[in-house]
Amino acid sequence: MEHLIKQYALESGALEIQYIEEYFGEFPRKKSAAEIMHRLEDRESLILMAEAPLPADPAGTVVPVSFKIVHELKATETDPKLADLVAKLRDVLVFDGRRILYTWIGGTRRDWRGHGHFRALTEESEVWAHTAGFHEVVVKTKNRFYDMRGTLDHLQFDVIKYEPNPTDNRDSKVYLSKQLTADVLRTHTSHRTLTFA
Template sequence: MTQVQWQIHQGSIEQVLSVEQQIPEFSQPKTQADILQRLSGRTYLALIASCEGQPVAYKLGYEQAPQLFYSWIGAVMPAYRGRGLARALLLEQERWCREQGFRHIEVKTMNRFKTMLQMLVSHDYHIAELTQPAASSQTLLDMQIRFRKAL
C-alpha cells in the first residue's frame, strides 16, 4: 500500500471553500461572502493541506484582539480523515501564531465533535466557556465549548 503524501501551506479562500463544500457535517457551508466579511480588515491565516496538489483539509483563523488568535473554522474531507491532517494543521497554526507574537489561541466547537474535543484537550487547550443550546429541541450534543490555549 502506497502512503499518500500531503503538504501544508498557506492558501487561498477559494481553496478553503473547495474543501468546505465537501464536508457532510456542515449543514450550511460557509460562502465566500461569509468568509470575506468575517476576515475584513483582520490579520488572518488560511492553512491548506493538499494531497497530490488537491486541497483536502483546511484551518482558517484570524486576529480577534491584540495577542489573541481565533481559530475559526477547519475541516478534513472524509476520505482523508485519520491521517493526522487536523493535528498537523493545528500545530502549524500554533507555530505561525507564536511567530506572529500571539499569546493565546481560542477555538469553539460543539460537544458532538468528539474527535475535535479529544484533539484539543490532548494539545493543552482548556475549556474557557460552555454555551447551552439555544432551542429546547436541541440536545447536549449541540452545546458549544470555547477552548483557549496559552502559547
C-alpha cells in the same frame, strides 16, 4: 509522514475554502468566498490547507484534504457575531495587553481523517501565531462534534467555558484555549513542508 501545507492569500484562499467545504457533509451551512473575505478583511489572519495524494494514486495527484482559518479576535469587535463571542469570553479570557487568536473554521475530509493533517495545520498556525506575537488561541465547537473535541484534547487545548443548550445537550457550546508559549512549539510532533499558493 510529511504533511504538505499551503498558505493562501485572502482571495485565493477564500475560493479554495468555498470549494473544499462542499466535501464536508457535517457542516449544515457552508461559507461562501465572499463571507470569508468579509470576515478576514482588515484583520490579521491565516488560511492554511493540507494536501495529500489520492489513495489510488499515491505518487501522483494531490488534493486538498484539510483546512484551517484563524484570525485575530479583538476586545473591541464591531461585527455582531464576534462582539457576542468576545462578550461570552470576557469572564474567562484576558484581552487587555494581549493578542488573542480565534480558530474560526476548519476540518478534515472524512476519508483522510486520522492521519494527522489537522494536527499539522494547527501546529503550523501556532508557529505563525507565536511569531506574530499572539498570546493565546481560542476555539469554539459544539458538544456533538466528538471527533473535533477529541482532536482538540490531543492538541492540549483546555476547556475554558461550557454553555449548555436547554433542549439538547449535544448542541451545547464548548470553548477551549491554549497559551501560545515557546514551550508549546517544542511539543509539536508533525513533519511539515510549507509552500505559498
